[in-house]
Amino acid sequence: MIRWVDFVIAHRKRILAAWIVLFALGAYAAANLGGLLTNRFSVPGSDSERGLELLKDRMSDRSDGAFTLVATGVDSSAERAAVGAAVERAARGVSRGKAGPVLPAGRGIVYAQISTPLENQEAAKLTPRLRRAIGDVPGARTFLSGYPAINHDTQAIFSEDLGRGEAIAVPIALLVLAFMFGTVGGIAVPVAFAAITIPTTLGLVWIFAHVMEMAIYVTNIVALIGLAIAIDYSMLVVFRFREQLAHGDDVPAALRTTMATAGRATIFSGLTVAVGLALLVFMPLPFMRSMGVGGLLVPLISIAASATLLPALLAVMGHRVNRWRIIPRRLLERRAATDVTGLWHRLATSIMRRPVWWFTAAGALMIAFALPATGLKLTGGDNRGVPLTTESTRGLHVLETTLGPGALAPHQLVVDTRRPEGASAPAIVAAQRRFVAELRRDPAIVPSTLAAPALVPRPQALQANLLDREGRVLQIRAAGRSDAGTQAAQDLVDRIRERYIPAARFPAQADVILTGAPAFGVDFIDKAYGAFPWLVLAVLVASYLLLLRAFRSVVLPLKAVVMNLLSVGATYGVLVLAFQHGWGEVLGLQQSPQVEAWIPIFLFAMLFGLSMDYEVFLLSRVREEWEKRHDNEQAVAYGLEHTGRIITAAAIIMIAAFAGFTAGSFVGLQQFGLGLSAAIFLDATIVRALLVPATMKLLGTWNWYLPERVRRALRLRPAPATTTAR
Numbered sequence: 001m002i003r004w005v006d007f008v009i010a011h012r013k014r015i016l017a018a019w020i021v022l023f024a025l026g027a028y029a030a031a032n033l034g035g036l037l038t039n040r041f042s043v044p045g046s047d048s049e050r051g052l053e054l055l056k057d058r059m060s061d062r063s064d065g066a067f068t069l070v071a072t073g074v075d076s077s078a079e080r081a082a083v084g085a086a087v088e089r090a091a092r093g094v095s096r097g098k099a100g101p102v103l104p105a106g107r108g109i110v111y112a113q114i115s116t117p118l119e120n121q122e123a124a125k126l127t128p129r130l131r132r133a134i135g136d137v138p139g140a141r142t143f144l145s146g147y148p149a150i151n152h153d154t155q156a157i158f159s160e161d162l163g164r165g166e167a168i169a170v171p172i173a174l175l176v177l178a179f180m181f182g183t184v185g186g187i188a189v190p191v192a193f194a195a196i197t198i199p200t201t202l203g204l205v206w207i208f209a210h211v212m213e214m215a216i217y218v219t220n221i222v223a224l225i226g227l228a229i230a231i232d233y234s235m236l237v238v239f240r241f242r243e244q245l246a247h248g249d250d251v252p253a254a255l256r257t258t259m260a261t262a263g264r265a266t267i268f269s270g271l272t273v274a275v276g277l278a279l280l281v282f283m284p285l286p287f288m289r290s291m292g293v294g295g296l297l298v299p300l301i302s303i304a305a306s307a308t309l310l311p312a313l314l315a316v317m318g319h320r321v322n323r324w325r326i327i328p329r330r331l332l333e334r335r336a337a338t339d340v341t342g343l344w345h346r347l348a349t350s351i352m353r354r355p356v357w358w359f360t361a362a363g364a365l366m367i368a369f370a371l372p373a374t375g376l377k378l379t380g381g382d383n384r385g386v387p388l389t390t391e392s393t394r395g396l397h398v399l400e401t402t403l404g405p406g407a408l409a410p411h412q413l414v415v416d417t418r419r420p421e422g423a424s425a426p427a428i429v430a431a432q433r434r435f436v437a438e439l440r441r442d443p444a445i446v447p448s449t450l451a452a453p454a455l456v457p458r459p460q461a462l463q464a465n466l467l468d469r470e471g472r473v474l475q476i477r478a479a480g481r482s483d484a485g486t487q488a489a490q491d492l493v494d495r496i497r498e499r500y501i502p503a504a505r506f507p508a509q510a511d512v513i514l515t516g517a518p519a520f521g522v523d524f525i526d527k528a529y530g531a532f533p534w535l536v537l538a539v540l541v542a543s544y545l546l547l548l549r550a551f552r553s554v555v556l557p558l559k560a561v562v563m564n565l566l567s568v569g570a571t572y573g574v575l576v577l578a579f580q581h582g583w584g585e586v587l588g589l590q591q592s593p594q595v596e597a598w599i600p601i602f603l604f605a606m607l608f609g610l611s612m613d614y615e616v617f618l619l620s621r622v623r624e625e626w627e628k629r630h631d632n633e634q635a636v637a638y639g640l641e642h643t644g645r646i647i648t649a650a651a652i653i654m655i656a657a658f659a660g661f662t663a664g665s666f667v668g669l670q671q672f673g674l675g676l677s678a679a680i681f682l683d684a685t686i687v688r689a690l691l692v693p694a695t696m697k698l699l700g701t702w703n704w705y706l707p708e709r710v711r712r713a714l715r716l717r718p719a720p721a722t723t724t725a726r
C-alpha cells in the first residue's frame with residue numbers, strides 16, 4: 001500500500017485528470033440511460049412464464065399487457081352497446097389487439113378486456129392513445145384500468161417516492177458533513193468522491209444495459225449506495241489524514257500512514273460490500289440480477305476511487321483540507337487528537353466494566369426484535385395499497401368492490417392439446433368440464449368469472465380469447481375472490497396445480513400449464529427462495545475468508561458474521577411487527593398481512609454489505625490499536641473512540657435517505673425504507689456501540705487468535721508479542 005501511495009503521489013495530477021475524463025464519459029452515458037432501462041418482470045423457466053408466452057404466441061394475449069375498461073352508470077342496452085363500441089375503438093388502436101365481450105360486474109357496472117400481445121411495459125405506453133380512442137361514452141363513466149394502465153398512471157408517483165429519499169438525504173448529508181468535517185476543504189472531499197464515482201458507475205450501467213436487461217430502479221440504488229460509500233470512505237480517510245497531520249507528519253508521510261491504515265480498511269470494506277451485493281447478481285431472476293449488477297458496480301468503482309482518487313485529492317490539497325473552518329478550531333483539534341478520551345471511549349470503558357450485563361441486555365433486545373421474523377409471510381406482490389388517485393386505480397377499485405380484488409388477476413389454465421382435433425376432442429372437452437366443476441366448488445373462486453371453451457360456442461370462445469384460431473390451444477379463466485398476492489390466492493394456486501389439474505384428467509400428451517398473476521407470484525417466490533439460502537451461505541463463507549485476511553484472526557470474522565446475521569434477523573422482525581402486526585400504523589404506515597418477497601432478499605444483500613462496512617471500520621482500528629498497545633480493553637476503547645462518530649454520522653445520513661421511502665404511497669416502498677432505516681439504526685447503535693465492545697471484552701485475547709498454519713497460508717507476518725495482553 002505504501003509503495004502504491006508513493007506512485008499515486010508522484011502521478012496525482014494525471015490520476016485526477018483520468019477521473020475527470022471518466023466522470024465526463026459517465027455523465028454523458030448516464031444522461032442517455034433512461035431509454036435503456038425496463039420494469040419488465042419475468043420468472044424464466046417457470047410454468048407461469050411458459051403459459052404467458054404460449055398465450056402471446058397463439059392468441060396474441062398477455063395477461064400482464066391486457067387493459068380492462070370499466071364503466072359505471074350503464075343502465076340500458078344502448079349504453080351497454082356504446083361501451084362495446086368504445087372497447088372496439090380501443091382494440092383497433094393496438095396492433096393485433098382484441099376486444100372482449102362486455103360483461104356485467106354489478107348493478108349498472110360493466111367491464112370488458114382489451115387483449116394485447118405486448119408486455120406490460122410496452123403496453124403501458126399505449127395508455128394515452130387508448131383513452132383518446134375510447135373518448136366519452138354517452139350516459140356512462142369509464143375508467144381504463146388493467147396492469148398496463150396502472151403501471152402508466154402510478155409510475156410517476158413511484159418515481160417521486162424513490163426520488164424523495166435522495167431529496168432528503170442530500171441536504172441532511174451536507175449538514176452532517178459540515179458538522180463532522182468542520183471545514184469547507186474537508187467537505188469538498190466526499191462531495192468530489194460522490195460527484196465523480198456515481199456518474200462513472202452509471203456510465204458502466206449504460207454499458208451493461210446494452211447486453212442485459214437493467215431495471216429502471218437501478219439508478220436509485222446506485223445513487224443511494226454511492227452516496228453512502230462516498231461519505232463513509234471519505235470521512236474515515238480524511239479524519240485519519242488530519243490525525244496524522246496533527247501528529248506532526250508532513251503530507252506524504254501522513255498520506256502513507258493514512259492509506260496503510262484507513263485506506264486499507266476502505267478497500268476491505270468495499271470488498272465486503274461487493275460480496276453482499278454479489279448475492280443479487282446470481283439470483284435466477286433478471287430483475288434482481290440487474291439490480292445486483294448495478295449495486296455491485298458501486299463498491300468496485302469506490303474501491304478504485306479509494307485507492308487512487310482519494311489519495312490523489314489529499315496529496316493535492318495537503319493542509320488545505322483544514323481550511324475555511326465552519327466550527328471552532330478546538331473541536332477540530334480534539335477530533336484529530338490521538339490520546340483523547342471522549343464519549344465513545346467512556347462508553348466502551350463503561351461497557352467493559354460490566355460486559356456480561358451489557359452483552360445480555362443488548363443481545364436480548366436484538367433477539368427480541370428477531371423472534372417475530374419467524375412469522376414472516378411473503379407475497380409475490382399485487383395491487384393492494386396502490387393510491388386511488390388515478391383513473392386506472394379508481395377503475396380497479398370499482399371492480400374490487402363488485403367482482404372482488406382478484407378481478408384483474410384471474411387464474412389462467414393454458415392447454416396445448418397437441419391433437420389433430422384440438423379442443424373439440426371428447427377427452428379434452430370432458431377434462432375441461434371436470435376442471436370447471438372442481439373450480440366451481442372452490443369457495444375462493446368467483447363463479448361468474450369462469451370461462452372455458454367447453455362452456456361457450458366456438459365464435460364466442462375465439463372472441464374471448466379462450467381458443468386459438470387453429471382450435472389447438474385453449475385457456476380457462478377464473479378470478480379468485482382474493483388479490484393475486486394474498487395467501488389465499490397462493491393457496492388456490494397450489495390447489496389448482498396439485499388437485500384440480502390432476503383430477504381433470506387431461507390426456508397425457510396435452511401440455512397443461514397454470515399461469516396468471518397469482519401463479520406468477522408463487523413461481524417467483526419458489527424460484528427466488530430456492531436459490532436464496534445457498535447464495536446466503538456462499539456470501540457468509542466468502543465474507544468470513546475476506547475478513548479473516550483483513551482482521552488476521554479466526555474469531556473476529558466469525559463474530560462479525562454472527563452479528564450481521566443478528567442485525568438482518570432483527571430487521572425482518574421489525575418488518576413483521578410494523579406491517580403484519582400493525583405496530584407501524586401509529587407512524588402512518590400502511591398495514592399488510594405480508595411482506596413483499598423481494599424485500600428480504602434485497603435487505604440482506606444491502607444490509608450485509610453496509611453492516612460489514614461499519615464492522616471493518618471499527619475492527620480495523622481496534623486491530624491497529626491492539627498491535628500498538630497489546631491491551632484488549634484499550635484497543636476497543638480507542639478504536640470505538642476514533643470510528644464511533646464516523647459510523648454514527650454515516651448512519652444518520654443513510655437513515656434519513658431511506659426514511660424518505662417510508663413516506664411513499666406504496667406499501668412495498670414503505671417496507672423497504674423502514675427495513676433499511678431500522679437495520680442501520682440497530683446496527684450503528686445496539687450492535688456496534690454496545691454488543692461488539694461487550695463481546696470483545698468477554699472474548700479477551702481470543703479476539704486475536706490466529707493459528708500458525710492459517711497465518712502461513714495467508715502469508716501474514718507473525719503477530720507481535722502479547723505479554724501485556726489481557
